[in-house]
Amino acid sequence: MNNPIPNLGTAEILEGYQQFVVPSYARFPVAFVRGKGSYVWDAEDRRYLDFCGGIAVNVLGHASSVVGKALGEAAGRLIHCSNLYYHPAGAQLAEALVRRIGAGKMFFSNSGAEANECLFKLARRYGASRGAFEILTAQGSFHGRTLAAMAATGQEKVREGFGPPVPGFRHVPFLDLAAAERAIGPATAAILVEPIQGEGGVRPATAAYLQGLRRICDRHGLLLLLDEVQTGSFRSGRFLAFQRILESFEKGNDFLPDGIAMAKGLAGGYPMGATWIREPYAELLGPGSHASTFGGSPLACAVALAVLRHMEEQDLGRQIREKGERLRAELEALASPERRLIRSVSGVGGLWGLHVRRDARSVALELMDRGLLVAPAAGNIVRLLPPLTVSEDEISEAVAILRAASRDEEAMS
Ligand SMILES: Cc1ncc(COP(=O)(O)O)c(C=O)c1O
Known part of the structure; x- marks a missing residue:
């Protein structure tokens, strides 16, 4: 060529x-x-x-024939159609992802920061009726480089020189359940953590921590949100890292967060972001509430489906x-x-x-x-x-x- x-x-x-x-x-x-x-x-x-692997993107390595073939086939059929319409790859990929996580729905985007942005907007919609909008995140976390994702990130250096941060994010010590619960106030709508902090230095959460956060969120009526942008797509050995962390925990099978951001490895190097929202919260984002021109294109969804199938076929x-x-x-x-x-x-x-x-x-x-x-x-x-x-x-x-x-x-x- x-x-x-x-x-x-x-x-x-x-x-x-x-x-x-x-x-x-x-x-x-x-x-x-x-x-x-x-x-x-x-x-x-x-x-x-x-x-380095594209920092957790290149799950199938370089020049993968699986990615290449799926890209070629999809590009010859339908590269893009607006989200004003439906297409089969979107339906199939959404179903495949939901089946691997739990009852809920998907929103497709193009990057990790965008996948998190969907979680931020979900949390705000969730809290709106009682005036709650705040999301607690962990010190040392990393959630991306848009203004809101920077504000969510628990590292001061990413915000330096960019003026007032987007309001509504507070950072609590990672792996400290008591500190997280103490920080909850009337304005708190959600807690967001990475199951393994990646940019923060490969710091895995424990099963007890994730279970504890679930209990705290239930007690206070908050959404529990996970950023699996770096840890998803089988990076941990299971499809999502929370599934790996919880598998040895006796009640692990019952555990589900309320929202999950994914990106990086999803389409083996082709840009793709995806946000899973647990039932029934997906309905909070009704028509006109959120959108992305490129998100969930026929091309991206076809490649992500091919990558997912291949990863599972090859175990x-x-x-x-x-x-x-x-x-x-x-x-x-x-x-x-x-x-x-x-x-x-x-x-x-x-x-x-x-x-x-x-x-x-x-x-x-x-x-x-x-x-x-x-x-x-x-x-x-x-x-x-x-x-x-x-x-x-x-x-x-x-x-x-x-x-x-x-x-x-x-x-x-
Ligand atoms: C945990 C986590 N969240 C979000 C992001 C941001 O992803 P993106 O660069 O695709 O916007 C990253 C990127 O490294 C990440 O590791």
Whole structure:
């Protein structure tokens, strides 16, 4: 196939961005031109093992034929039609997602922040009749970069220099049930948490915490909302991370939140956001209350359906659980609280956080030089987010790179 993008070297590409692209990202100095499976190649044809995975987007790896085929077929049939109309892929995807979560309905959008925005509007509609509008979120959380998602995010630095935050968000300590309950006031309408804080440094919630929040929300008449943007799409080893966290809990099967935001891996790299709303709350968002021009297009829904079916046919959830356990054991063997590069390890399935002894970005840069891509997070954490299709050999390769980096760090200290 002809590539319409001319061949440019890394320097030229970086120069293009420097001149013409808003400098809002702290990008690493590398430009990628192609990928296959767990690997990507830069403009000088150097190969990298990609455990950044588009920060939890590339669930099937790069250049997946499943994604490519679904995109091609849908593009040849119907790319877009307005949400003034219906289409079969939307009906099928909504049903597939609802069946994997619980009785409710879906709203489709294009990103994680938008999926959360739907939850924010749901909470406000829910509280409107009694004048409640406030959402409690967790310190250290991350919910996106729109004005409302920034206000929801429990990290002061994302709001700096952007004027008054959108009102109606307050942050409480993560994993602290008593603090959450104390913070509830007459204006509170909902509590929103990530079942595993991702950008905040791979901090999983416990089953007791999620169950406790459910009880608190029931007691005070609040909605319990989950942000599964980073943790959904089998990243944890189950379709959603709350299902993984609660599976060993005796009453886990009864647990349901009232709303869930999803995005990232849903369509294997094609932009898609989705919000599940529990029955009967979906009816709060009646005609004219919420919309998105591109949300839930025939193309996006067809790709998401193909990705979901493939993940289940291949049992990628079970596979990443098993491989994840092996990765955990190997990473823990490299970790030591005192002298080593890696102080400790947290995570589950295909989402791992390595607490490193120096700035996460400098460690990510060094690992990139050694041919391994990882994603920095807050609090000196580097995340490993391999595709769910990662092979045992690729895990060995990643561990070998980390072991070599760790050995060199120890030798220098
Ligand atoms: C938990 C969580 N919520 C929301 C978002 C925002 O998603 P998006 O960048 O697609 O708007 C992210 C992105 O990293 C995320 O990790």
